[in-house]
Each structure stands twice: as structure tokens, then as C-alpha cells.
Amino acid sequence: MAEVIIASDADAAGERAADEIAQLLRTKPDAVLGVATGSTPLTTWRALAARGLDLSRMQGFALDEYVGIEPGHPQSYRTVIDREVVATLGLERGQIHVPDPHGPLQSAADDYERAIVESGGVDLQILGIGSTGHLAFNEPGSSLASLTRVTMLAERTRRDNARFFDSIDDVPAHAITQGIGTILRARRLILLAFGEGKADAVAGAVEGPLTSSLPGSAIQLHPRVTVIVDEAAASRLARADYYRAAHENRPY
Ligand code: PGA
Numbered sequence: 001m002a003e004v005i006i007a008s009d010a011d012a013a014g015e016r017a018a019d020e021i022a023q024l025l026r027t028k029p030d031a032v033l034g035v036a037t038g039s040t041p042l043t044t045w046r047a048l049a050a051r052g053l054d055l056s057r058m059q060g061f062a063l064d065e066y067v068g069i070e071p072g073h074p075q076s077y078r079t080v081i082d083r084e085v086v087a088t089l090g091l092e093r094g095q096i097h098v099p100d101p102h103g104p105l106q107s108a109a110d111d112y113e114r115a116i117v118e119s120g121g122v123d124l125q126i127l128g129i130g131s132t133g134h135l136a137f138n139e140p141g142s143s144l145a146s147l148t149r150v151t152m153l154a155e156r157t158r159r160d161n162a163r164f165f166d167s168i169d170d171v172p173a174h175a176i177t178q179g180i181g182t183i184l185r186a187r188r189l190i191l192l193a194f195g196e197g198k199a200d201a202v203a204g205a206v207e208g209p210l211t212s213s214l215p216g217s218a219i220q221l222h223p224r225v226t227v228i229v230d231e232a233a234a235s236r237l238a239r240a241d242y243y244r245a246a247h248e249n250r251p252y
Contacts, residue, residue, distance in 0.1 A: 002191075002206055002225040004243035006234045010194045013228045014043025017126065017190050020226065022051050024124050024188075030057040032116075034125030034183070035096055036136075037062065037080045040192045041126050045088045055089055060096040061116050063127075063136035064177035067101045067150060075164045099176035105150045109176050113148040116182065125186035129193050132156050133201045133214035137177035140213045144221070146179030180218045189225045191216070193233040202229055203236040 007013035021044070024031050035041075065077040072079060078098045086093050099112045116122060132140055132154045139154040152174050153161075162168040183189070193202045205216030206227055219225045234240050245252035 002219055002227045003247070004206060004227045004229070004234075004237070004240075005247055006240060006244060007228055007230055009230055010040075010043045011047075013192055013194065013230060014041075014045075014047040016228050017041075017044040017192060018047035018051060020188075020190060021048055021124060021126075022053055025053055025055065025058060028123065029054065030059075031123040032119050032121065033058055033060040034122040034127075034186050035060040035062050035081065035085055036126045036128050037064070037077045037084070038128045040128035040194060042084060044126060044192065045085055049088050049090070055091055055095075058091075058095065059119060060085070061112075061119070061122060061178075062096060062098040063183070064175050065099040065101050066172035067105060067174040067176060068172045069101065071102060099148070101176055105176060109148040109150060112176070112178075113182060116148075116178075116185075122186035124188045124190065125183060127183070127189060127191040127219075129191060129198060129201045129205060129216045130154075130157050131160055131197050131201055133204055133216045135180060135183055135215045135218065137175040138180050138183075138215045140215060142180055142212055142215050144184075144210075144212055144215070144218050145181040147182050148176065148178050151175055151177050180215055184218060184222055186222075187224065189219060189222050191219060191225065191227045192229070193227075194230045196232040196235065198229070198233040199236040202227070202233050203238070207238055 069076045100108045137151050158171040161171050204214040210217045242252050
């Protein structure tokens, strides 16, 4: 079962995730980190930056990138990664790879999948989860064995992401995304989620049946998962008291 940590807030959760990344990088300075975009991991990047570690040998792979967005658009994930991860952590831009949506798409997806394998594979993957239950842009119905490919965003995801654009009409409809099978190959997963709007997705991912209707439930197939949530995102977990007891190492 996933280890579930119910943190007091997003800052505390970010500190906890940064602890895990820092520990990995101390033992393996050339580790490969799986990097997520969105609002959720921002406290993690800030907390990690504050550790002052030498990050010059690590590399990272982003989960996904919009298709049909012009290069340099402030909301392209390449730009978001440059702003939120590369600049925050003081990295070279080339240390973090992002799928290239500006050429032939399927060969870009295949190249990306291959590059992850050739890097030695992701040591630690940071994940958010969508209100649809998506992991990266693997929306409900995605094969649990899927690899990097072009996918179509769910309407709810486009509505959720409209806050970053002028209107929902500007949110791209498609993306290149790592597949669920790609994500499951990472040696370790940390899934972060905050706020009431994620509570159903978190409960489904952690406690619901394993189903492609809720791609987040695929974490149940992985042997080494830590789920770090705030109280609001934990509010629909039936076994919250059990997770708290397990985390505090006291009987339940
Ligand atoms: P968010 O997105 O971090 O912006 O909530 C997470 C996701 O859609 O996977």
C-alpha cells in the first residue's frame, strides 16, 4: 500500500518531498528526477532550492507538454519548467528535458520515451493529480500500460487549467505526455495533492479500485509510492486515521 502522509499544508508537504529528493541527490548526485508542472509542486521546488545542494549533475524529465502552443508561450511547459524549476533551482536549461511539440509528434514522443530509458530511468518521479484523476495528461480511459504519446485533454482539465490562460478557448486540446506505463517505471513515486478539489481523485487513487477510469489508481501497481496531501485533499480518505497512525508509528 502507498505510504500516505497528511501534512498540515502545502509548505509542509513541499518540505517533506524536498527531504526525499535531497536524500536521493546526496547518495546519487547524478540522479534522474521526474518533474511535474502545475501549481502543486511549487512548494517542493522552493524547499529544495533552500537546501543549497549541488544539483549540477542531476537531470530531469518533465511529464508532458502542450501541443499547438507557440515556442516561448508563457504557459508552454518548457517555459514553465524554465521559470519554476530551472531558475528556482539554479540549473542549466539542458538539465531538464521536456517533450518537443513542434515537429512530428509521434516521433517526438518515441524519442522522449527512449531518452528516459537511455538516461538510466527516472529515480524519483514527482506527480500531481488532476481533478479528473489524471496523471500527467493521461486522462480517464488511458491504458495503464501506455507509453509516451499524444493525448487529448479532458474538458474538465482544460477548465482547471484555464486559470493560467486568458480563456478556456486558449487552453490547448492536446499534449505529448509520458504514459502511465512510463511513469510506473520510475523507481519511486511521490504524489502530491492539495485542496478539496483533489479529495475525490486522491481517495480514488489511494483506496479506489484499480481502473483506467481513474488513472491515478495506477499508483497501486507501484511498489514504492509516497502520497503527500494536505488535510483538505485527504478529507475523503476512508482510512485517514490508519495512515496517520502508521506515519506516527503508533498502533491503530
Ligand atoms: P495542479 O495540476 O498542480 O495545477 O493542480 C495537477 C495536475 O493536473 O496533474
